[in-house]
Amino acid sequence: xxxxxxxxxxxxxxxxxxxxxxxxxxxxxxxxxxxxxxxxxxxxxxxxxxxxxxxxxxxxxxxxxxxxxxxxxxxxxxxxxxxxxxxxxxxxxxxxxxxxxxxxxxxxxxxxxxxxxxxxxxxxxxxxxxxxxxxxxxxxxxxxxxxxxxxxxxxxxxxxxxxxxxxxxxxxxxxxxxxxxxxxxxxxxxxxxxxxxxxxxxxxxxxxxxxxxxxxxxxxxxxxxxx
Amino acid sequence: xxxxxxxxxxxxxxxxxxxxxxxxxxxxxxxxxxxxxxxxxxxxxxxxxxxxxxxxxxxxxxxxxxxxxxxxxxxxxxxxxxxxxxxxxxxxxxxxxxxxxxxxxxxxxxxxxxxxxxxxxxxxxxxxxxxxxxxxxxxxxxxxxxxxxxxxxxxxxxxxxxxxxxxxxxxxxxxxxxxxxxxxxxxxxxxxxxxxxxxxxxxxxxxxxxxxxxxxxxxxxxxxxxxxxxxxxxxxxxxxxxx
Numbered sequence: 001x002x003x004x005x006x007x008x009x010x011x012x013x014x015x016x017x018x019x020x021x022x023x024x025x026x027x028x029x030x031x032x033x034x035x036x037x038x039x040x041x042x043x044x045x046x047x048x049x050x051x052x053x054x055x056x057x058x059x060x061x062x063x064x065x066x067x068x069x070x071x072x073x074x075x076x077x078x079x080x081x082x083x084x085x086x087x088x089x090x091x092x093x094x095x096x097x098x099x100x101x102x103x104x105x106x107x108x109x110x111x112x113x114x115x116x117x118x119x120x121x122x123x124x125x126x127x128x129x130x131x132x133x134x135x136x137x138x139x140x141x142x143x144x145x146x147x148x149x150x151x152x153x154x155x156x157x158x159x160x161x162x163x164x165x166x167x168x169x170x171x172x173x174x175x176x177x178x179x180x181x182x183x184x185x186x187x188x189x190x191x192x193x194x195x196x197x198x199x200x201x202x203x204x205x206x207x208x209x210x211x212x213x214x215x216x217x218x219x220x221x222x223x224x225x226x227x
Numbered sequence: 228x229x230x231x232x233x234x235x236x237x238x239x240x241x242x243x244x245x246x247x248x249x250x251x252x253x254x255x256x257x258x259x260x261x262x263x264x265x266x267x268x269x270x271x272x273x274x275x276x277x278x279x280x281x282x283x284x285x286x287x288x289x290x291x292x293x294x295x296x297x298x299x300x301x302x303x304x305x306x307x308x309x310x311x312x313x314x315x316x317x318x319x320x321x322x323x324x325x326x327x328x329x330x331x332x333x334x335x336x337x338x339x340x341x342x343x344x345x346x347x348x349x350x351x352x353x354x355x356x357x358x359x360x361x362x363x364x365x366x367x368x369x370x371x372x373x374x375x376x377x378x379x380x381x382x383x384x385x386x387x388x389x390x391x392x393x394x395x396x397x398x399x400x401x402x403x404x405x406x407x408x409x410x411x412x413x414x415x416x417x418x419x420x421x422x423x424x425x426x427x428x429x430x431x432x433x434x435x436x437x438x439x440x441x442x443x444x445x446x447x448x449x450x451x452x453x454x455x456x457x458x459x460x461x462x463x464x465x466x467x468x469x470x
Contacts, residue, residue: 132334
């Protein structure tokens with residue numbers, strides 16, 4: 001077992017893979033945040049249909065494993081679409097983004113809901129009593145405070161999403177795990193290669209954690225300048 | 228005198244619990260009305276119906292000529308002219324004192340940022356807190372927070388001010404500073420409706436005192452009528468307990 005040689009040989013491949021991992025995580029989290037916020041607001045609306053859509057969506061995503069969702073999106077969905085459009089193909093990258101965004105969206109919706117519920121009712125009443133509309137109250141008073149409450153759980157979801165990209169290697173996404181598999185296939189350096197992969201993940205997630213610490217500090221008005 | 232608030236046969240129930248059982252009340256411009264009564268009597272609910280924080284179950288509430296029980300009335304517009312002060316202050320926790328006061332006038336495009344800033348500083352001087360402009364609410368005492376809350380309501384230049392037990396959540400030594408601000412406001416001719424447990428304040432400042440129990444007005448009149456001359460047994464019983 002030659003660790004140094006493994007590092008040297010695998011680095012180009014693994015770097016390429018981690019780039020894909022990061023890229024797909026970032027894109028999916030951005031889309032997931034939009035879906036999450038939308039589903040959260042739909043879930044809290046008085047309209048029964050909107051509420052039902054959000055409820056069913058969250059129920060299905062939370063109640064099924066992501067690997068099954070990935071199979072449905074990558075293998076199942078194209079089969080149905082090909083009935084209408086025989087030339088339809090889906091790339092693993094696209095399927096991965098769809099799966100991850102839908103997944104993160106459901107969990108983020110619940111996280112946002114928790115954040116919004118944590119803002120005292122009096123804040124809404126005060127804003128409404130001044131003449132602010134429902135939507136302005138949400139935007140200017142509730143969401144900024146809910147966001148602060150939700151940051152730790154949000155970052156937690158970000159970390160889960162980054163790690164979950166590894167599951168997508170089964171549909172052929174060229175992420176770091178997939179690249180490692182390729183390298184291991186020809187070098188048989190299982191131990192060294194997978195330790196390296198773990199280190200790559202650790203680095204990426206540690207950066208994410210540091211970022212969240214910084215964000216939390218910056219947004220924490222209750223500790224800032226306490227007299 | 229102009230009628231500011233007119234309440235006609237107001238009823239409010241939560242599920243099967245009847246809280247207000249037909250309230251009739253007229254408040255004139257510049258009047259200071261204090262509402263007293265035991266807890267659970269419906270006095271806060273009545274106040275909250277006046278700016279539709281609670282929807283009435285029956286009857287009519289007319290404020291400044293607008294029927295706010297009518298669903299077609301733009302309640303946000305009417306609320307701009309009704310200030311409200313809450314028991315728990317409800318200052319916006321993520322904003323500074325200055326931002327708390329400036330938010331509504333700027334967001335509703337009633338003032339430019341500069342105007343709102345100027346107004347906020349003036350109001351903070353009026354409530355004696357100009358040195359706290361850059362603080363966050365949690366850095367202030369309860370009494371200071373409530374004074375900021377009054378300033379925030381006044382920034383909208385309201386015609387009417389509603390006070391919902393403004394001193395009930397305060398430590399005793401801070402009650403005075405809030406009442407002083409309210410007295411000053413009353414002396415400036417503001418139309419005020421206060422739900423309060425401060426009988427001293429009601430006696431001194433109120434033009435009219437209303438005693439509510441079980442969702443109806445049991446006694447109504449000048450402070451003297453209610454505090455010393457009442458014949459209503461419920462009112463006598465209540466006053467014996469609190470005075």
